[in-house]
Amino acid sequence: MATLARRTPTAGSGEGLYAVWERFKNPIFYAVLIGWALLCLAPLYFTLVFSLKPVENAYTPPLWWPTPFTLKNYETVLTSFALFPRWLTNSVIIGVVTTALRVLFCAMAGYAFARLDFPLKGFLFNAMLVSMMMPGVVTLIPKFLIIGPGVIKGGLELGGLTIPTGFNLINRLEGVILPHMVDAFGVFMMTQFYKSFPKELEEAAEMDGTGRFGTFFRIVLPISQTQLLTLALLTFQGEWNRFMEPLLILRTPENFTLPIGLQWFRGEYYTLYSVILAGSLFNTLPILVLFFAFQKYFIRSVATSGSKEG
């Protein structure tokens, strides 16, 4: 802070400039905020407008108002094109199951790291921290092989016994869920949370003779609700929007998720862009609803992720 002391209270022109800044800073900030807000809203607004216009008008003015107006695209998405509801269902299944499993498993692992003592704890925890820095693309190919055909063709021969080296989950929703049912960031987040959490309640429970598992499921899980919800939202949003792995694992349209399905649909029926726009809003809507309902937690989740290094 030595630099601050050097400043003398009497500064000439600098102070004048500063006065100008003080005067105009709020309008400038408002301009920045409003400008960026318009930029953020514009794509979604145009999407909404054109999704309410007939398919043939996907590139026809007016830009600002849906005339001629039609709900046909939404009807196509919801009823006449049977795959859209399928994709929506698949996305929901993957999102909900992955989120539920991840919240549970991350809480369990976080609790173990924070509260229990076992050999190699420090080593494993550090290994986990290192793995968080690893770029995902490096394990893309082996991951694909393990989920699908296996790393060794025909399995591993062990004294007459053939052990498959892959899960054979290509084109199955389980194949998308499996590798993501727990992740390092979630474990880390829960570990930090349980570390900062008073031990008294658990100790009281243990005094009463409740075992570790009982304590965890009856006491610890319920009181970490807020943190779990934050993790759940973060997970659900990530899974709902995931692209590269489902693209490699899911093969037939009836098993696609909404993002995979939408981009496939564009390849197959590129003249029906208004339908794609309507479908896009369907992909965005659930997250928006969750966002408005749990805004506080969303913002907390982002803030948490930022402070992990600091």
Add this chain to the structure above:
Amino acid sequence: MKRLYQALSALSLAALVLAACAPAATPTPQVIRETQIVEVPMEVVQTQVVEVEKPAEQTVVRLSGWASSPSETALLESLLYKFSVENPGITVKYEPITGDYKQALLTAIASGTEPDIFYMDIFWWQELAKNEVLLPLDDLMASTGTQKADFIPALIDAFTFDGKVYGIPKDFNSLGLFYNKALFAAAGLAEPTDDWTWDDLKAAAAALTDASDPNKPVYGLGVPADPGRFPIFAFQNGGGIMTDDYSDTVLDGDAAVGGGEFYAAFKADGSGALPSDVGEGWQGTVFGKGQFAMVYEGGWLIPYLRDQFPSTQYGVVLPPAGPGGEGNLIFTVAWGVSANTKNAEAAWKVVDFLTNAASQQQVLESGFALPSRVALKDSDYLKNNPAASAIFRGSLEGARPFFWGAVGSDVNDQMAKALERVYKEGQSVRDAFGEGATQIREAIQSQ
């Protein structure tokens, strides 16, 4: 400490093995389980003896292909139904794949769970033959008296590798010149004929171009940077893309460059355009909308126009000949049989049935693709359908398979990029093709 490490690694290994075993084991027996469930209600009333024997007789053959359209799937299913009536001992399980087919098939082969019979595209099937995952079909063909000579030579030869037949072509397509009758009439031009040449094409494209309506310009010819269209101009100029043994490219030869210069000139003088110039992804759509007066497309455009643009009146003729004569591309798909199949004979029965004369007649009449059997050349259907007939005849006139050897995807990429450089960066065709050829040679080198 050491013991703990060991215990731990044993534990995690056990977990890995356990988890790996459980789901992996399910898919294979699933097939059998399903067929047994079908049999149960019938067997209840039958005697104990039959119940034991019946499943043993029943052979299950799994069959896979991509499903390009619901009606094409329906056609295959109706053929398979007919097969099951004629062959009660064989159950065919159809497993269509609609996503990335090649990737799905390779993954299945890698895990040893591939179907017994599957589609193979001419563009990449040799990769399978080279890696010995296909069953040679010669002996099986002999067993039912099916001969190579029954099929169009260009097609069956394309699925022969090292002197052995590995695939039976199920159907094929070639390119024809589709033209919009209304636009020709409006321009006061005579409609194209099979005898057209490059000069006729050039003159007509210029006369048909009409940019007077900026919102709906009309171009004479669609000239996409598409490696599935351009090569015919190299052929028609007396050249090619690859040497006969696919060990080198001739993209930078005079004939291919000349073909490229002719092709690119349409775009340069404004009488031709790319689909993206009018905001579309495929020129078939632009043709349907009446903004391209002529396009080179295959038989697949016929059902598309019927469904999407029923009011567009069009005709199809053979691609106009160039200085080097006729030239065309053959797109074809064959049935291949897995080398791992446990039911080679049953699998062959299915393939043979799907490609026999009666089935091929049904394929032809459906209008999706053309039959691979020579005998159908003179069928009434082709006489009554001039559009399909033009596509069929295209395969007989200077047509070569759409196949560029082991680096096929690189060759396609480089052709498309060379044309894009000409279109977008104003590079000369000779330089662009020269650069493309260099890249292709590098890809061949690094095989």
Add this chain to the structure above:
Amino acid sequence: MSTLARPGSAARSKRFTEAVTGYLFLSPWLFIFFTFIVFSLGWAVYLSFTRYNLLRPPEWWGLEGYQRVLTDDLFLEKALPNTFKYVLVVVPLQTIVSLVLAFAMDQQLRFRRVFRTIFYLPSVTSSVVISLIFIWLFAAQGVVNQIIGISYDWLGEVGTAFYIIMGMNIFTTSGTLMLIFLAGLQDIAPAIYEAASIDGASKLQQFLFVTIPMLRPVIFFVVTVGVIGCFQVFDQLYVMTRGGPLDSTTTVTYLIYKWAFQDTTIKMGQASALAIILTLIILAVTLLQRRVIEGSGAAAD
């Protein structure tokens, strides 16, 4: 190991039970960690030394795969420079934009909650959906061209396609990063600012000498996450341009995908070698950037 000196069987059994419980709690994570991280990483390294086309078992190839990557024109002339270009444009811009937004949000202005919600909207939309919308907005006869009154194929031209994708990425990530910065700004204790103003520091000086240094860990985090993410950009490229036009949007990750899953002869070994090389690059850049940010911190103190 002092506990071993006075063995009490009850204490030992309690510790044993606790260890078993610990591993049971940890088992789902351990299983995924060993399968999909540790083993996968090892297998990726192994595959990078092999030739592997999925149809036959991997064949030992030594350094041949690496050599081919390092002499491949598409990698050297397009994928690698494009990837660096992407990181160098997107990371600084998204950091600055989101920092400015966060700073504007930190003023006691009205409607802050509304703005915060709106800014976060692009971030909750999936990359595929945003890509599909942008393809349509920037099509030759799309909304953008209609507004400015031209006809230009933004995503089909070499000169613009990559910048549209970069712009889109900045647009989508800034909301999230803004929230991270905002949390960081609000974490700075008011007492520090008070102390600074007692010292006579102007607002500008407070910003330069208090706010920025206090935000350094957050900046480090945002830049690190940005660098790791941008080096691996894939979704948008796959949906919008498939690496084209003329490879102008081909990046390293797209090339890995192309080699491993798309080519006529698939090259999983060579693709693995490229994945390892990319990892080493990311590691090096992250370490370098850590030194730079920490170094600048040391200089400022």
